[in-house]
Amino acid sequence: MGKYVIAGNWKMNKTPAEATELISAIKPLVADATCDVIVGVPFVDLQAALDATKGTKIGVAAQNCYWEKSGAFTGEIAADMLRVMGVGYVILGHSERRTFFGDTDATVAKRVRGALDAGLTVILCVGEYLEQRELGITGEVVAMQTKIALNGVSEEELARVIIAYEPVWAIGTGKTATAEQANEVCALIRNVLTDLYNETAAKAVTIQYGGSMNAANAAELLAMSDVDGGLIGGASLKPNDFATIVAAAK
Numbered sequence: 190m191g192k193y194v195i196a197g198n199w200k201m202n203k204t205p206a207e208a209t210e211l212i213s214a215i216k217p218l219v220a221d222a223t224c225d226v227i228v229g230v231p232f233v234d235l236q237a238a239l240d241a242t243k244g245t246k247i248g249v250a251a252q253n254c255y256w257e258k259s260g261a262f263t264g265e266i267a268a269d270m271l272r273v274m275g276v277g278y279v280i281l282g283h284s285e286r287r288t289f290f291g292d293t294d295a296t297v298a299k300r301v302r303g304a305l306d307a308g309l310t311v312i313l314c315v316g317e318y319l320e321q322r323e324l325g326i327t328g329e330v331v332a333m334q335t336k337i338a339l340n341g342v343s344e345e346e347l348a349r350v351i352i353a354y355e356p357v358w359a360i361g362t363g364k365t366a367t368a369e370q371a372n373e374v375c376a377l378i379r380n381v382l383t384d385l386y387n388e389t390a391a392k393a394v395t396i397q398y399g400g401s402m403n404a405a406n407a408a409e410l411l412a413m414s415d416v417d418g419g420l421i422g423g424a425s426l427k428p429n430d431f432a433t434i435v436a437a438a439k
């Protein structure tokens with residue numbers, strides 16, 4: 190299916206000096222990686238991360254961006270600003286942004302548009318709440334999130350979109366989706382992409398699983414047919430655990 194991509198989402202952790210230290214520890218451990226490796230760091234750590242990853246294949250991601258190019262938007266960061274610095278990726282629509290900071294399917298779609306226009310590659314997060322899973326509407330929720338976020342995204346632009354399926358109930362809880370549950374929803378997302386685009390385009394998209402993925406469970410999740418990588422929270426802050434997950438992605 191899609192190319193394997195393992196991305197760390199550091200969330201609101203690490204100062205610039207700590208980021209340099211963590212990346213220095215990760216670097217030798219992932220030097221032989223056969224998958225793409227990305228670190229998603231707080232805005233203030235981006236320059237340190239770019240410097241620390243220079244000359245390596247490790248990509249750097251921001252954790253959000255705004256859709257306007259400039260203007261009176263206090264506290265926001267434009268996609269273009271990220272691109273100009275040399276940042277290649279941006280995580281968008283993370284459930285923590287949706288739950289705590291008011292992001293909606295509509296604003297996520299605008300952010301996706303802005304990021305793609307700026308030349309960034311997007312890691313688009315989708316996923317259901319526990320109540321939605323229990324209601325049996327996981328498929329509908331995830332399909333809707335995907336369709337709205339990709340509204341107006343061309344097939345050519347889709348090559349710069351990674352989708353991360355992150356069931357909200359599995360994030361930071363230690364409760365991982367079973368490999369079958371993860372694969373089922375990743376496959377469903379791929380079917381949505383087939384409907385929106387075509388089978389070839391859909392097969393080329395990297396669809397990651399995220400939610401308590403760790404050194405112990407990564408291999409089983411990554412072995413599934415439609416799981417092409419991981420978006421890793423807590424375990425991405427531990428160099429050895431992160432490297433074990435990277436090694437499992439082949």
Ligand code: 13P
Pocket residue numbers: 198283355359360361362363399400401402420421422423424
């Ligand atoms: P955890 O791996 O800590 O559950 O976080 C997952 C996540 O939200 C990655 O974006």
